[in-house]
Amino acid sequence: MATLVLDNGAGTAKVGYSTDKEPRIIPNCVMKAKNVRTRIFVGDQLEECKDLSSLFYLLPFQKGYLVNWDIERQVWDHMFGKDRYRVEFSDTNLIITEPFFNFQSIQEAMTEVLFEEYQFKALYRCNAPELSQYRYKYRYMESPLCTLVIDSGYSFTHIVPYCKGKKLRDAVTRINVGGKLLTNHLKEIISYRQLMVMDETCVVNQMKEDVCYVSSHFSQDMELARKKGPENTILREYVLPDFSHISRGYVRQKDDTTERKGEEQLIRMNNERFAVPELLFHPADVGIQEMGIPEAVIHVLSKLDEEMRPHLLNNIVLTGGNCHLPGFQDRLYRDIRSLASDEYDVNIFLPPNPITYAWEGGCLLAQDPDFENLVLTRQDYEEQGLSYALEKFDVW
Amino acid sequence: MADKRESARQKTAEQKRVLDDVSRRRRQRKVLEALEFDNFSEDPHADLKMSKKAPKFEEAMDVNGPSSKKRRKSRGDFKQRYRKTFAALLEEEYLSSQQMVNREGVTYFSASAPPSPLPERHFCAVCGFSSNYTCVQCGARFCCIRCLGTHQDTRCLKWTA
C-alpha cells in the first residue's frame, strides 16, 4: 500500500509518494497564456508553455484558504491522474496539509472531496509546520523539547510553537505578508517607476527570485544605492525575457560590453532589491499595521511559559519559499538576537530546501510505526460520519 | 450677500479637504487590496469558449476504472454547500467566534500579529529612498523637488493601482 504526501500550498503543491526521493513542485493553479489561445495550462503543464508573458492565473486559494474547488479539482485531477502520479485511490493513503484556522466548511469540503470523489483509502490532515517540526526532530538522536516553526509562504507567514510535538495553539501568530504580496508590490513599484509590468506576474516573480535579497544593514544599503557608478554595489540591470530571443530574464553582467541587440528591455533594480523583501520585517512600510517577523517571534514567546522560551529560541526552523531569499536567515538572527533576552541562545535552522521540508516530514510520518493508527480510513468515515472525521484531526 | 458667498466658498473648500482625507484613506485601502489581486487585467481568453476543451471532472475520473462508479452525491449539492467566497467564510467564522468563548480564545482574527510599536517609515514613490514630504493633492510620498516633478507630470491622481 502506498502513501501519497501532498503539501497543498496556495502557491505550489509539493507532492510525491512517501518513498520518493523528492516531490514534484506543482503550481497550484490553472493558467492561460495571452499568446497561446488553443489550450490552458494546469499546474506544472506550464513547463510546456514557451511564452510566459501576460499569464492569467486562476487560483483555488484566496488569502491562503481553499475557496475555488473547481480549479483545485482540475489541478488534483492532473496531479493524481495518468500524466503524473497514477494514483490507485482505493489502495492509497493521503497525507494532506491545510492552513491554520482552516474554516469548518473548507474542512468538510476537503474530507468529502477526498473520500467521496477521489475515494482515497485513508486520510491524514494536518498543518504543514506540524510535518516540518516532525522532520526537524528526526535530525536528532534525542529530539528537542520544543520547535518554533516560521513558515513564510505564498499567502502569509505563520509563527508556530510546538512542544513535545503538540502545537501551542494560543500563541500561533499570522503576519499577512507572503510571496504573492511581495511580487505584487514589486510589480507596482516597477510599473510606477519604470515600465508597465502589471500583467507580468510570472516574469516579475522570477525577477524577484533572481535579484531580491533581505538586507541586514537597511540604511547602509540605502546609502550605497544612492551612489553613482561602481560605488553603487546594489544596482543590477535585469534583462526581461521577450520569449523570442530571450526565454528567461537574467541579470546583465557589469562587464558585459557587448552591444545590446536592439529591443531588449532593461529594468534597473536598485533599492527595490531589498526594499521589497523588507516588508516581511516591516509590513507597515506598505501600510499593513502588523509586526514584522522578528517582533512577532518575541510576541509569540511572550504568550508562553518562560521555561519554554529558551527551548523555542534554540530550535527555530525556517520553511516556505520566502526563506530562500538570500540574507533572510542572517537578518532574522540579528533581529531576534537583539530583541531576545541575552541569557538565551538563538539558533535558526534553514533546511537545504525550505520549500519541501514539510513534505519530507510527511514522508517520515508515513513510515512511523504508529501511522496507521493516526489515519482516518474511508470505512471510518462512512460508518461514523463527517463530524467524526473532522474531529479526528487538529488543523484548526 | 457677498458674505454669504464667501462662507459658502469656504464651506466647499472645507468639504473638499475632508473628502480628500476620506478618499486618501480609500486609496490606501485600494492599494492594499491590489496587493492581493491574482491578475491585473481581465481573462485574455474571455472571448473563447474554453470550457469544451477543459476536461470535466467526471470524465477525468471515469478513466480510473470501476471505483468511480461508487461516487455518490451530486456535484450540484456539493457546489451549493461549499461555494463560498473568502469574505463569506470570514463572516461565518466571525459569527461563530462570537459564540464560542470556550474555544480557548484564539481565532483566525486574534491570531493576526498586533501592530508594531516601531515608528513608521516613508519612502518616495518615485525613487524609493527615504521621504519626508507628502503630495498635497494625492498624499503620495516624495523626497525632493525632482521626484515631486516626476510625480506631478505623469502620475499624480492618475495612478490608481
Ligand SMILES: [Zn+2]
Ligand atoms: Zn524620490
Ligand SMILES: [Zn+2]
Ligand atoms: Zn500627487
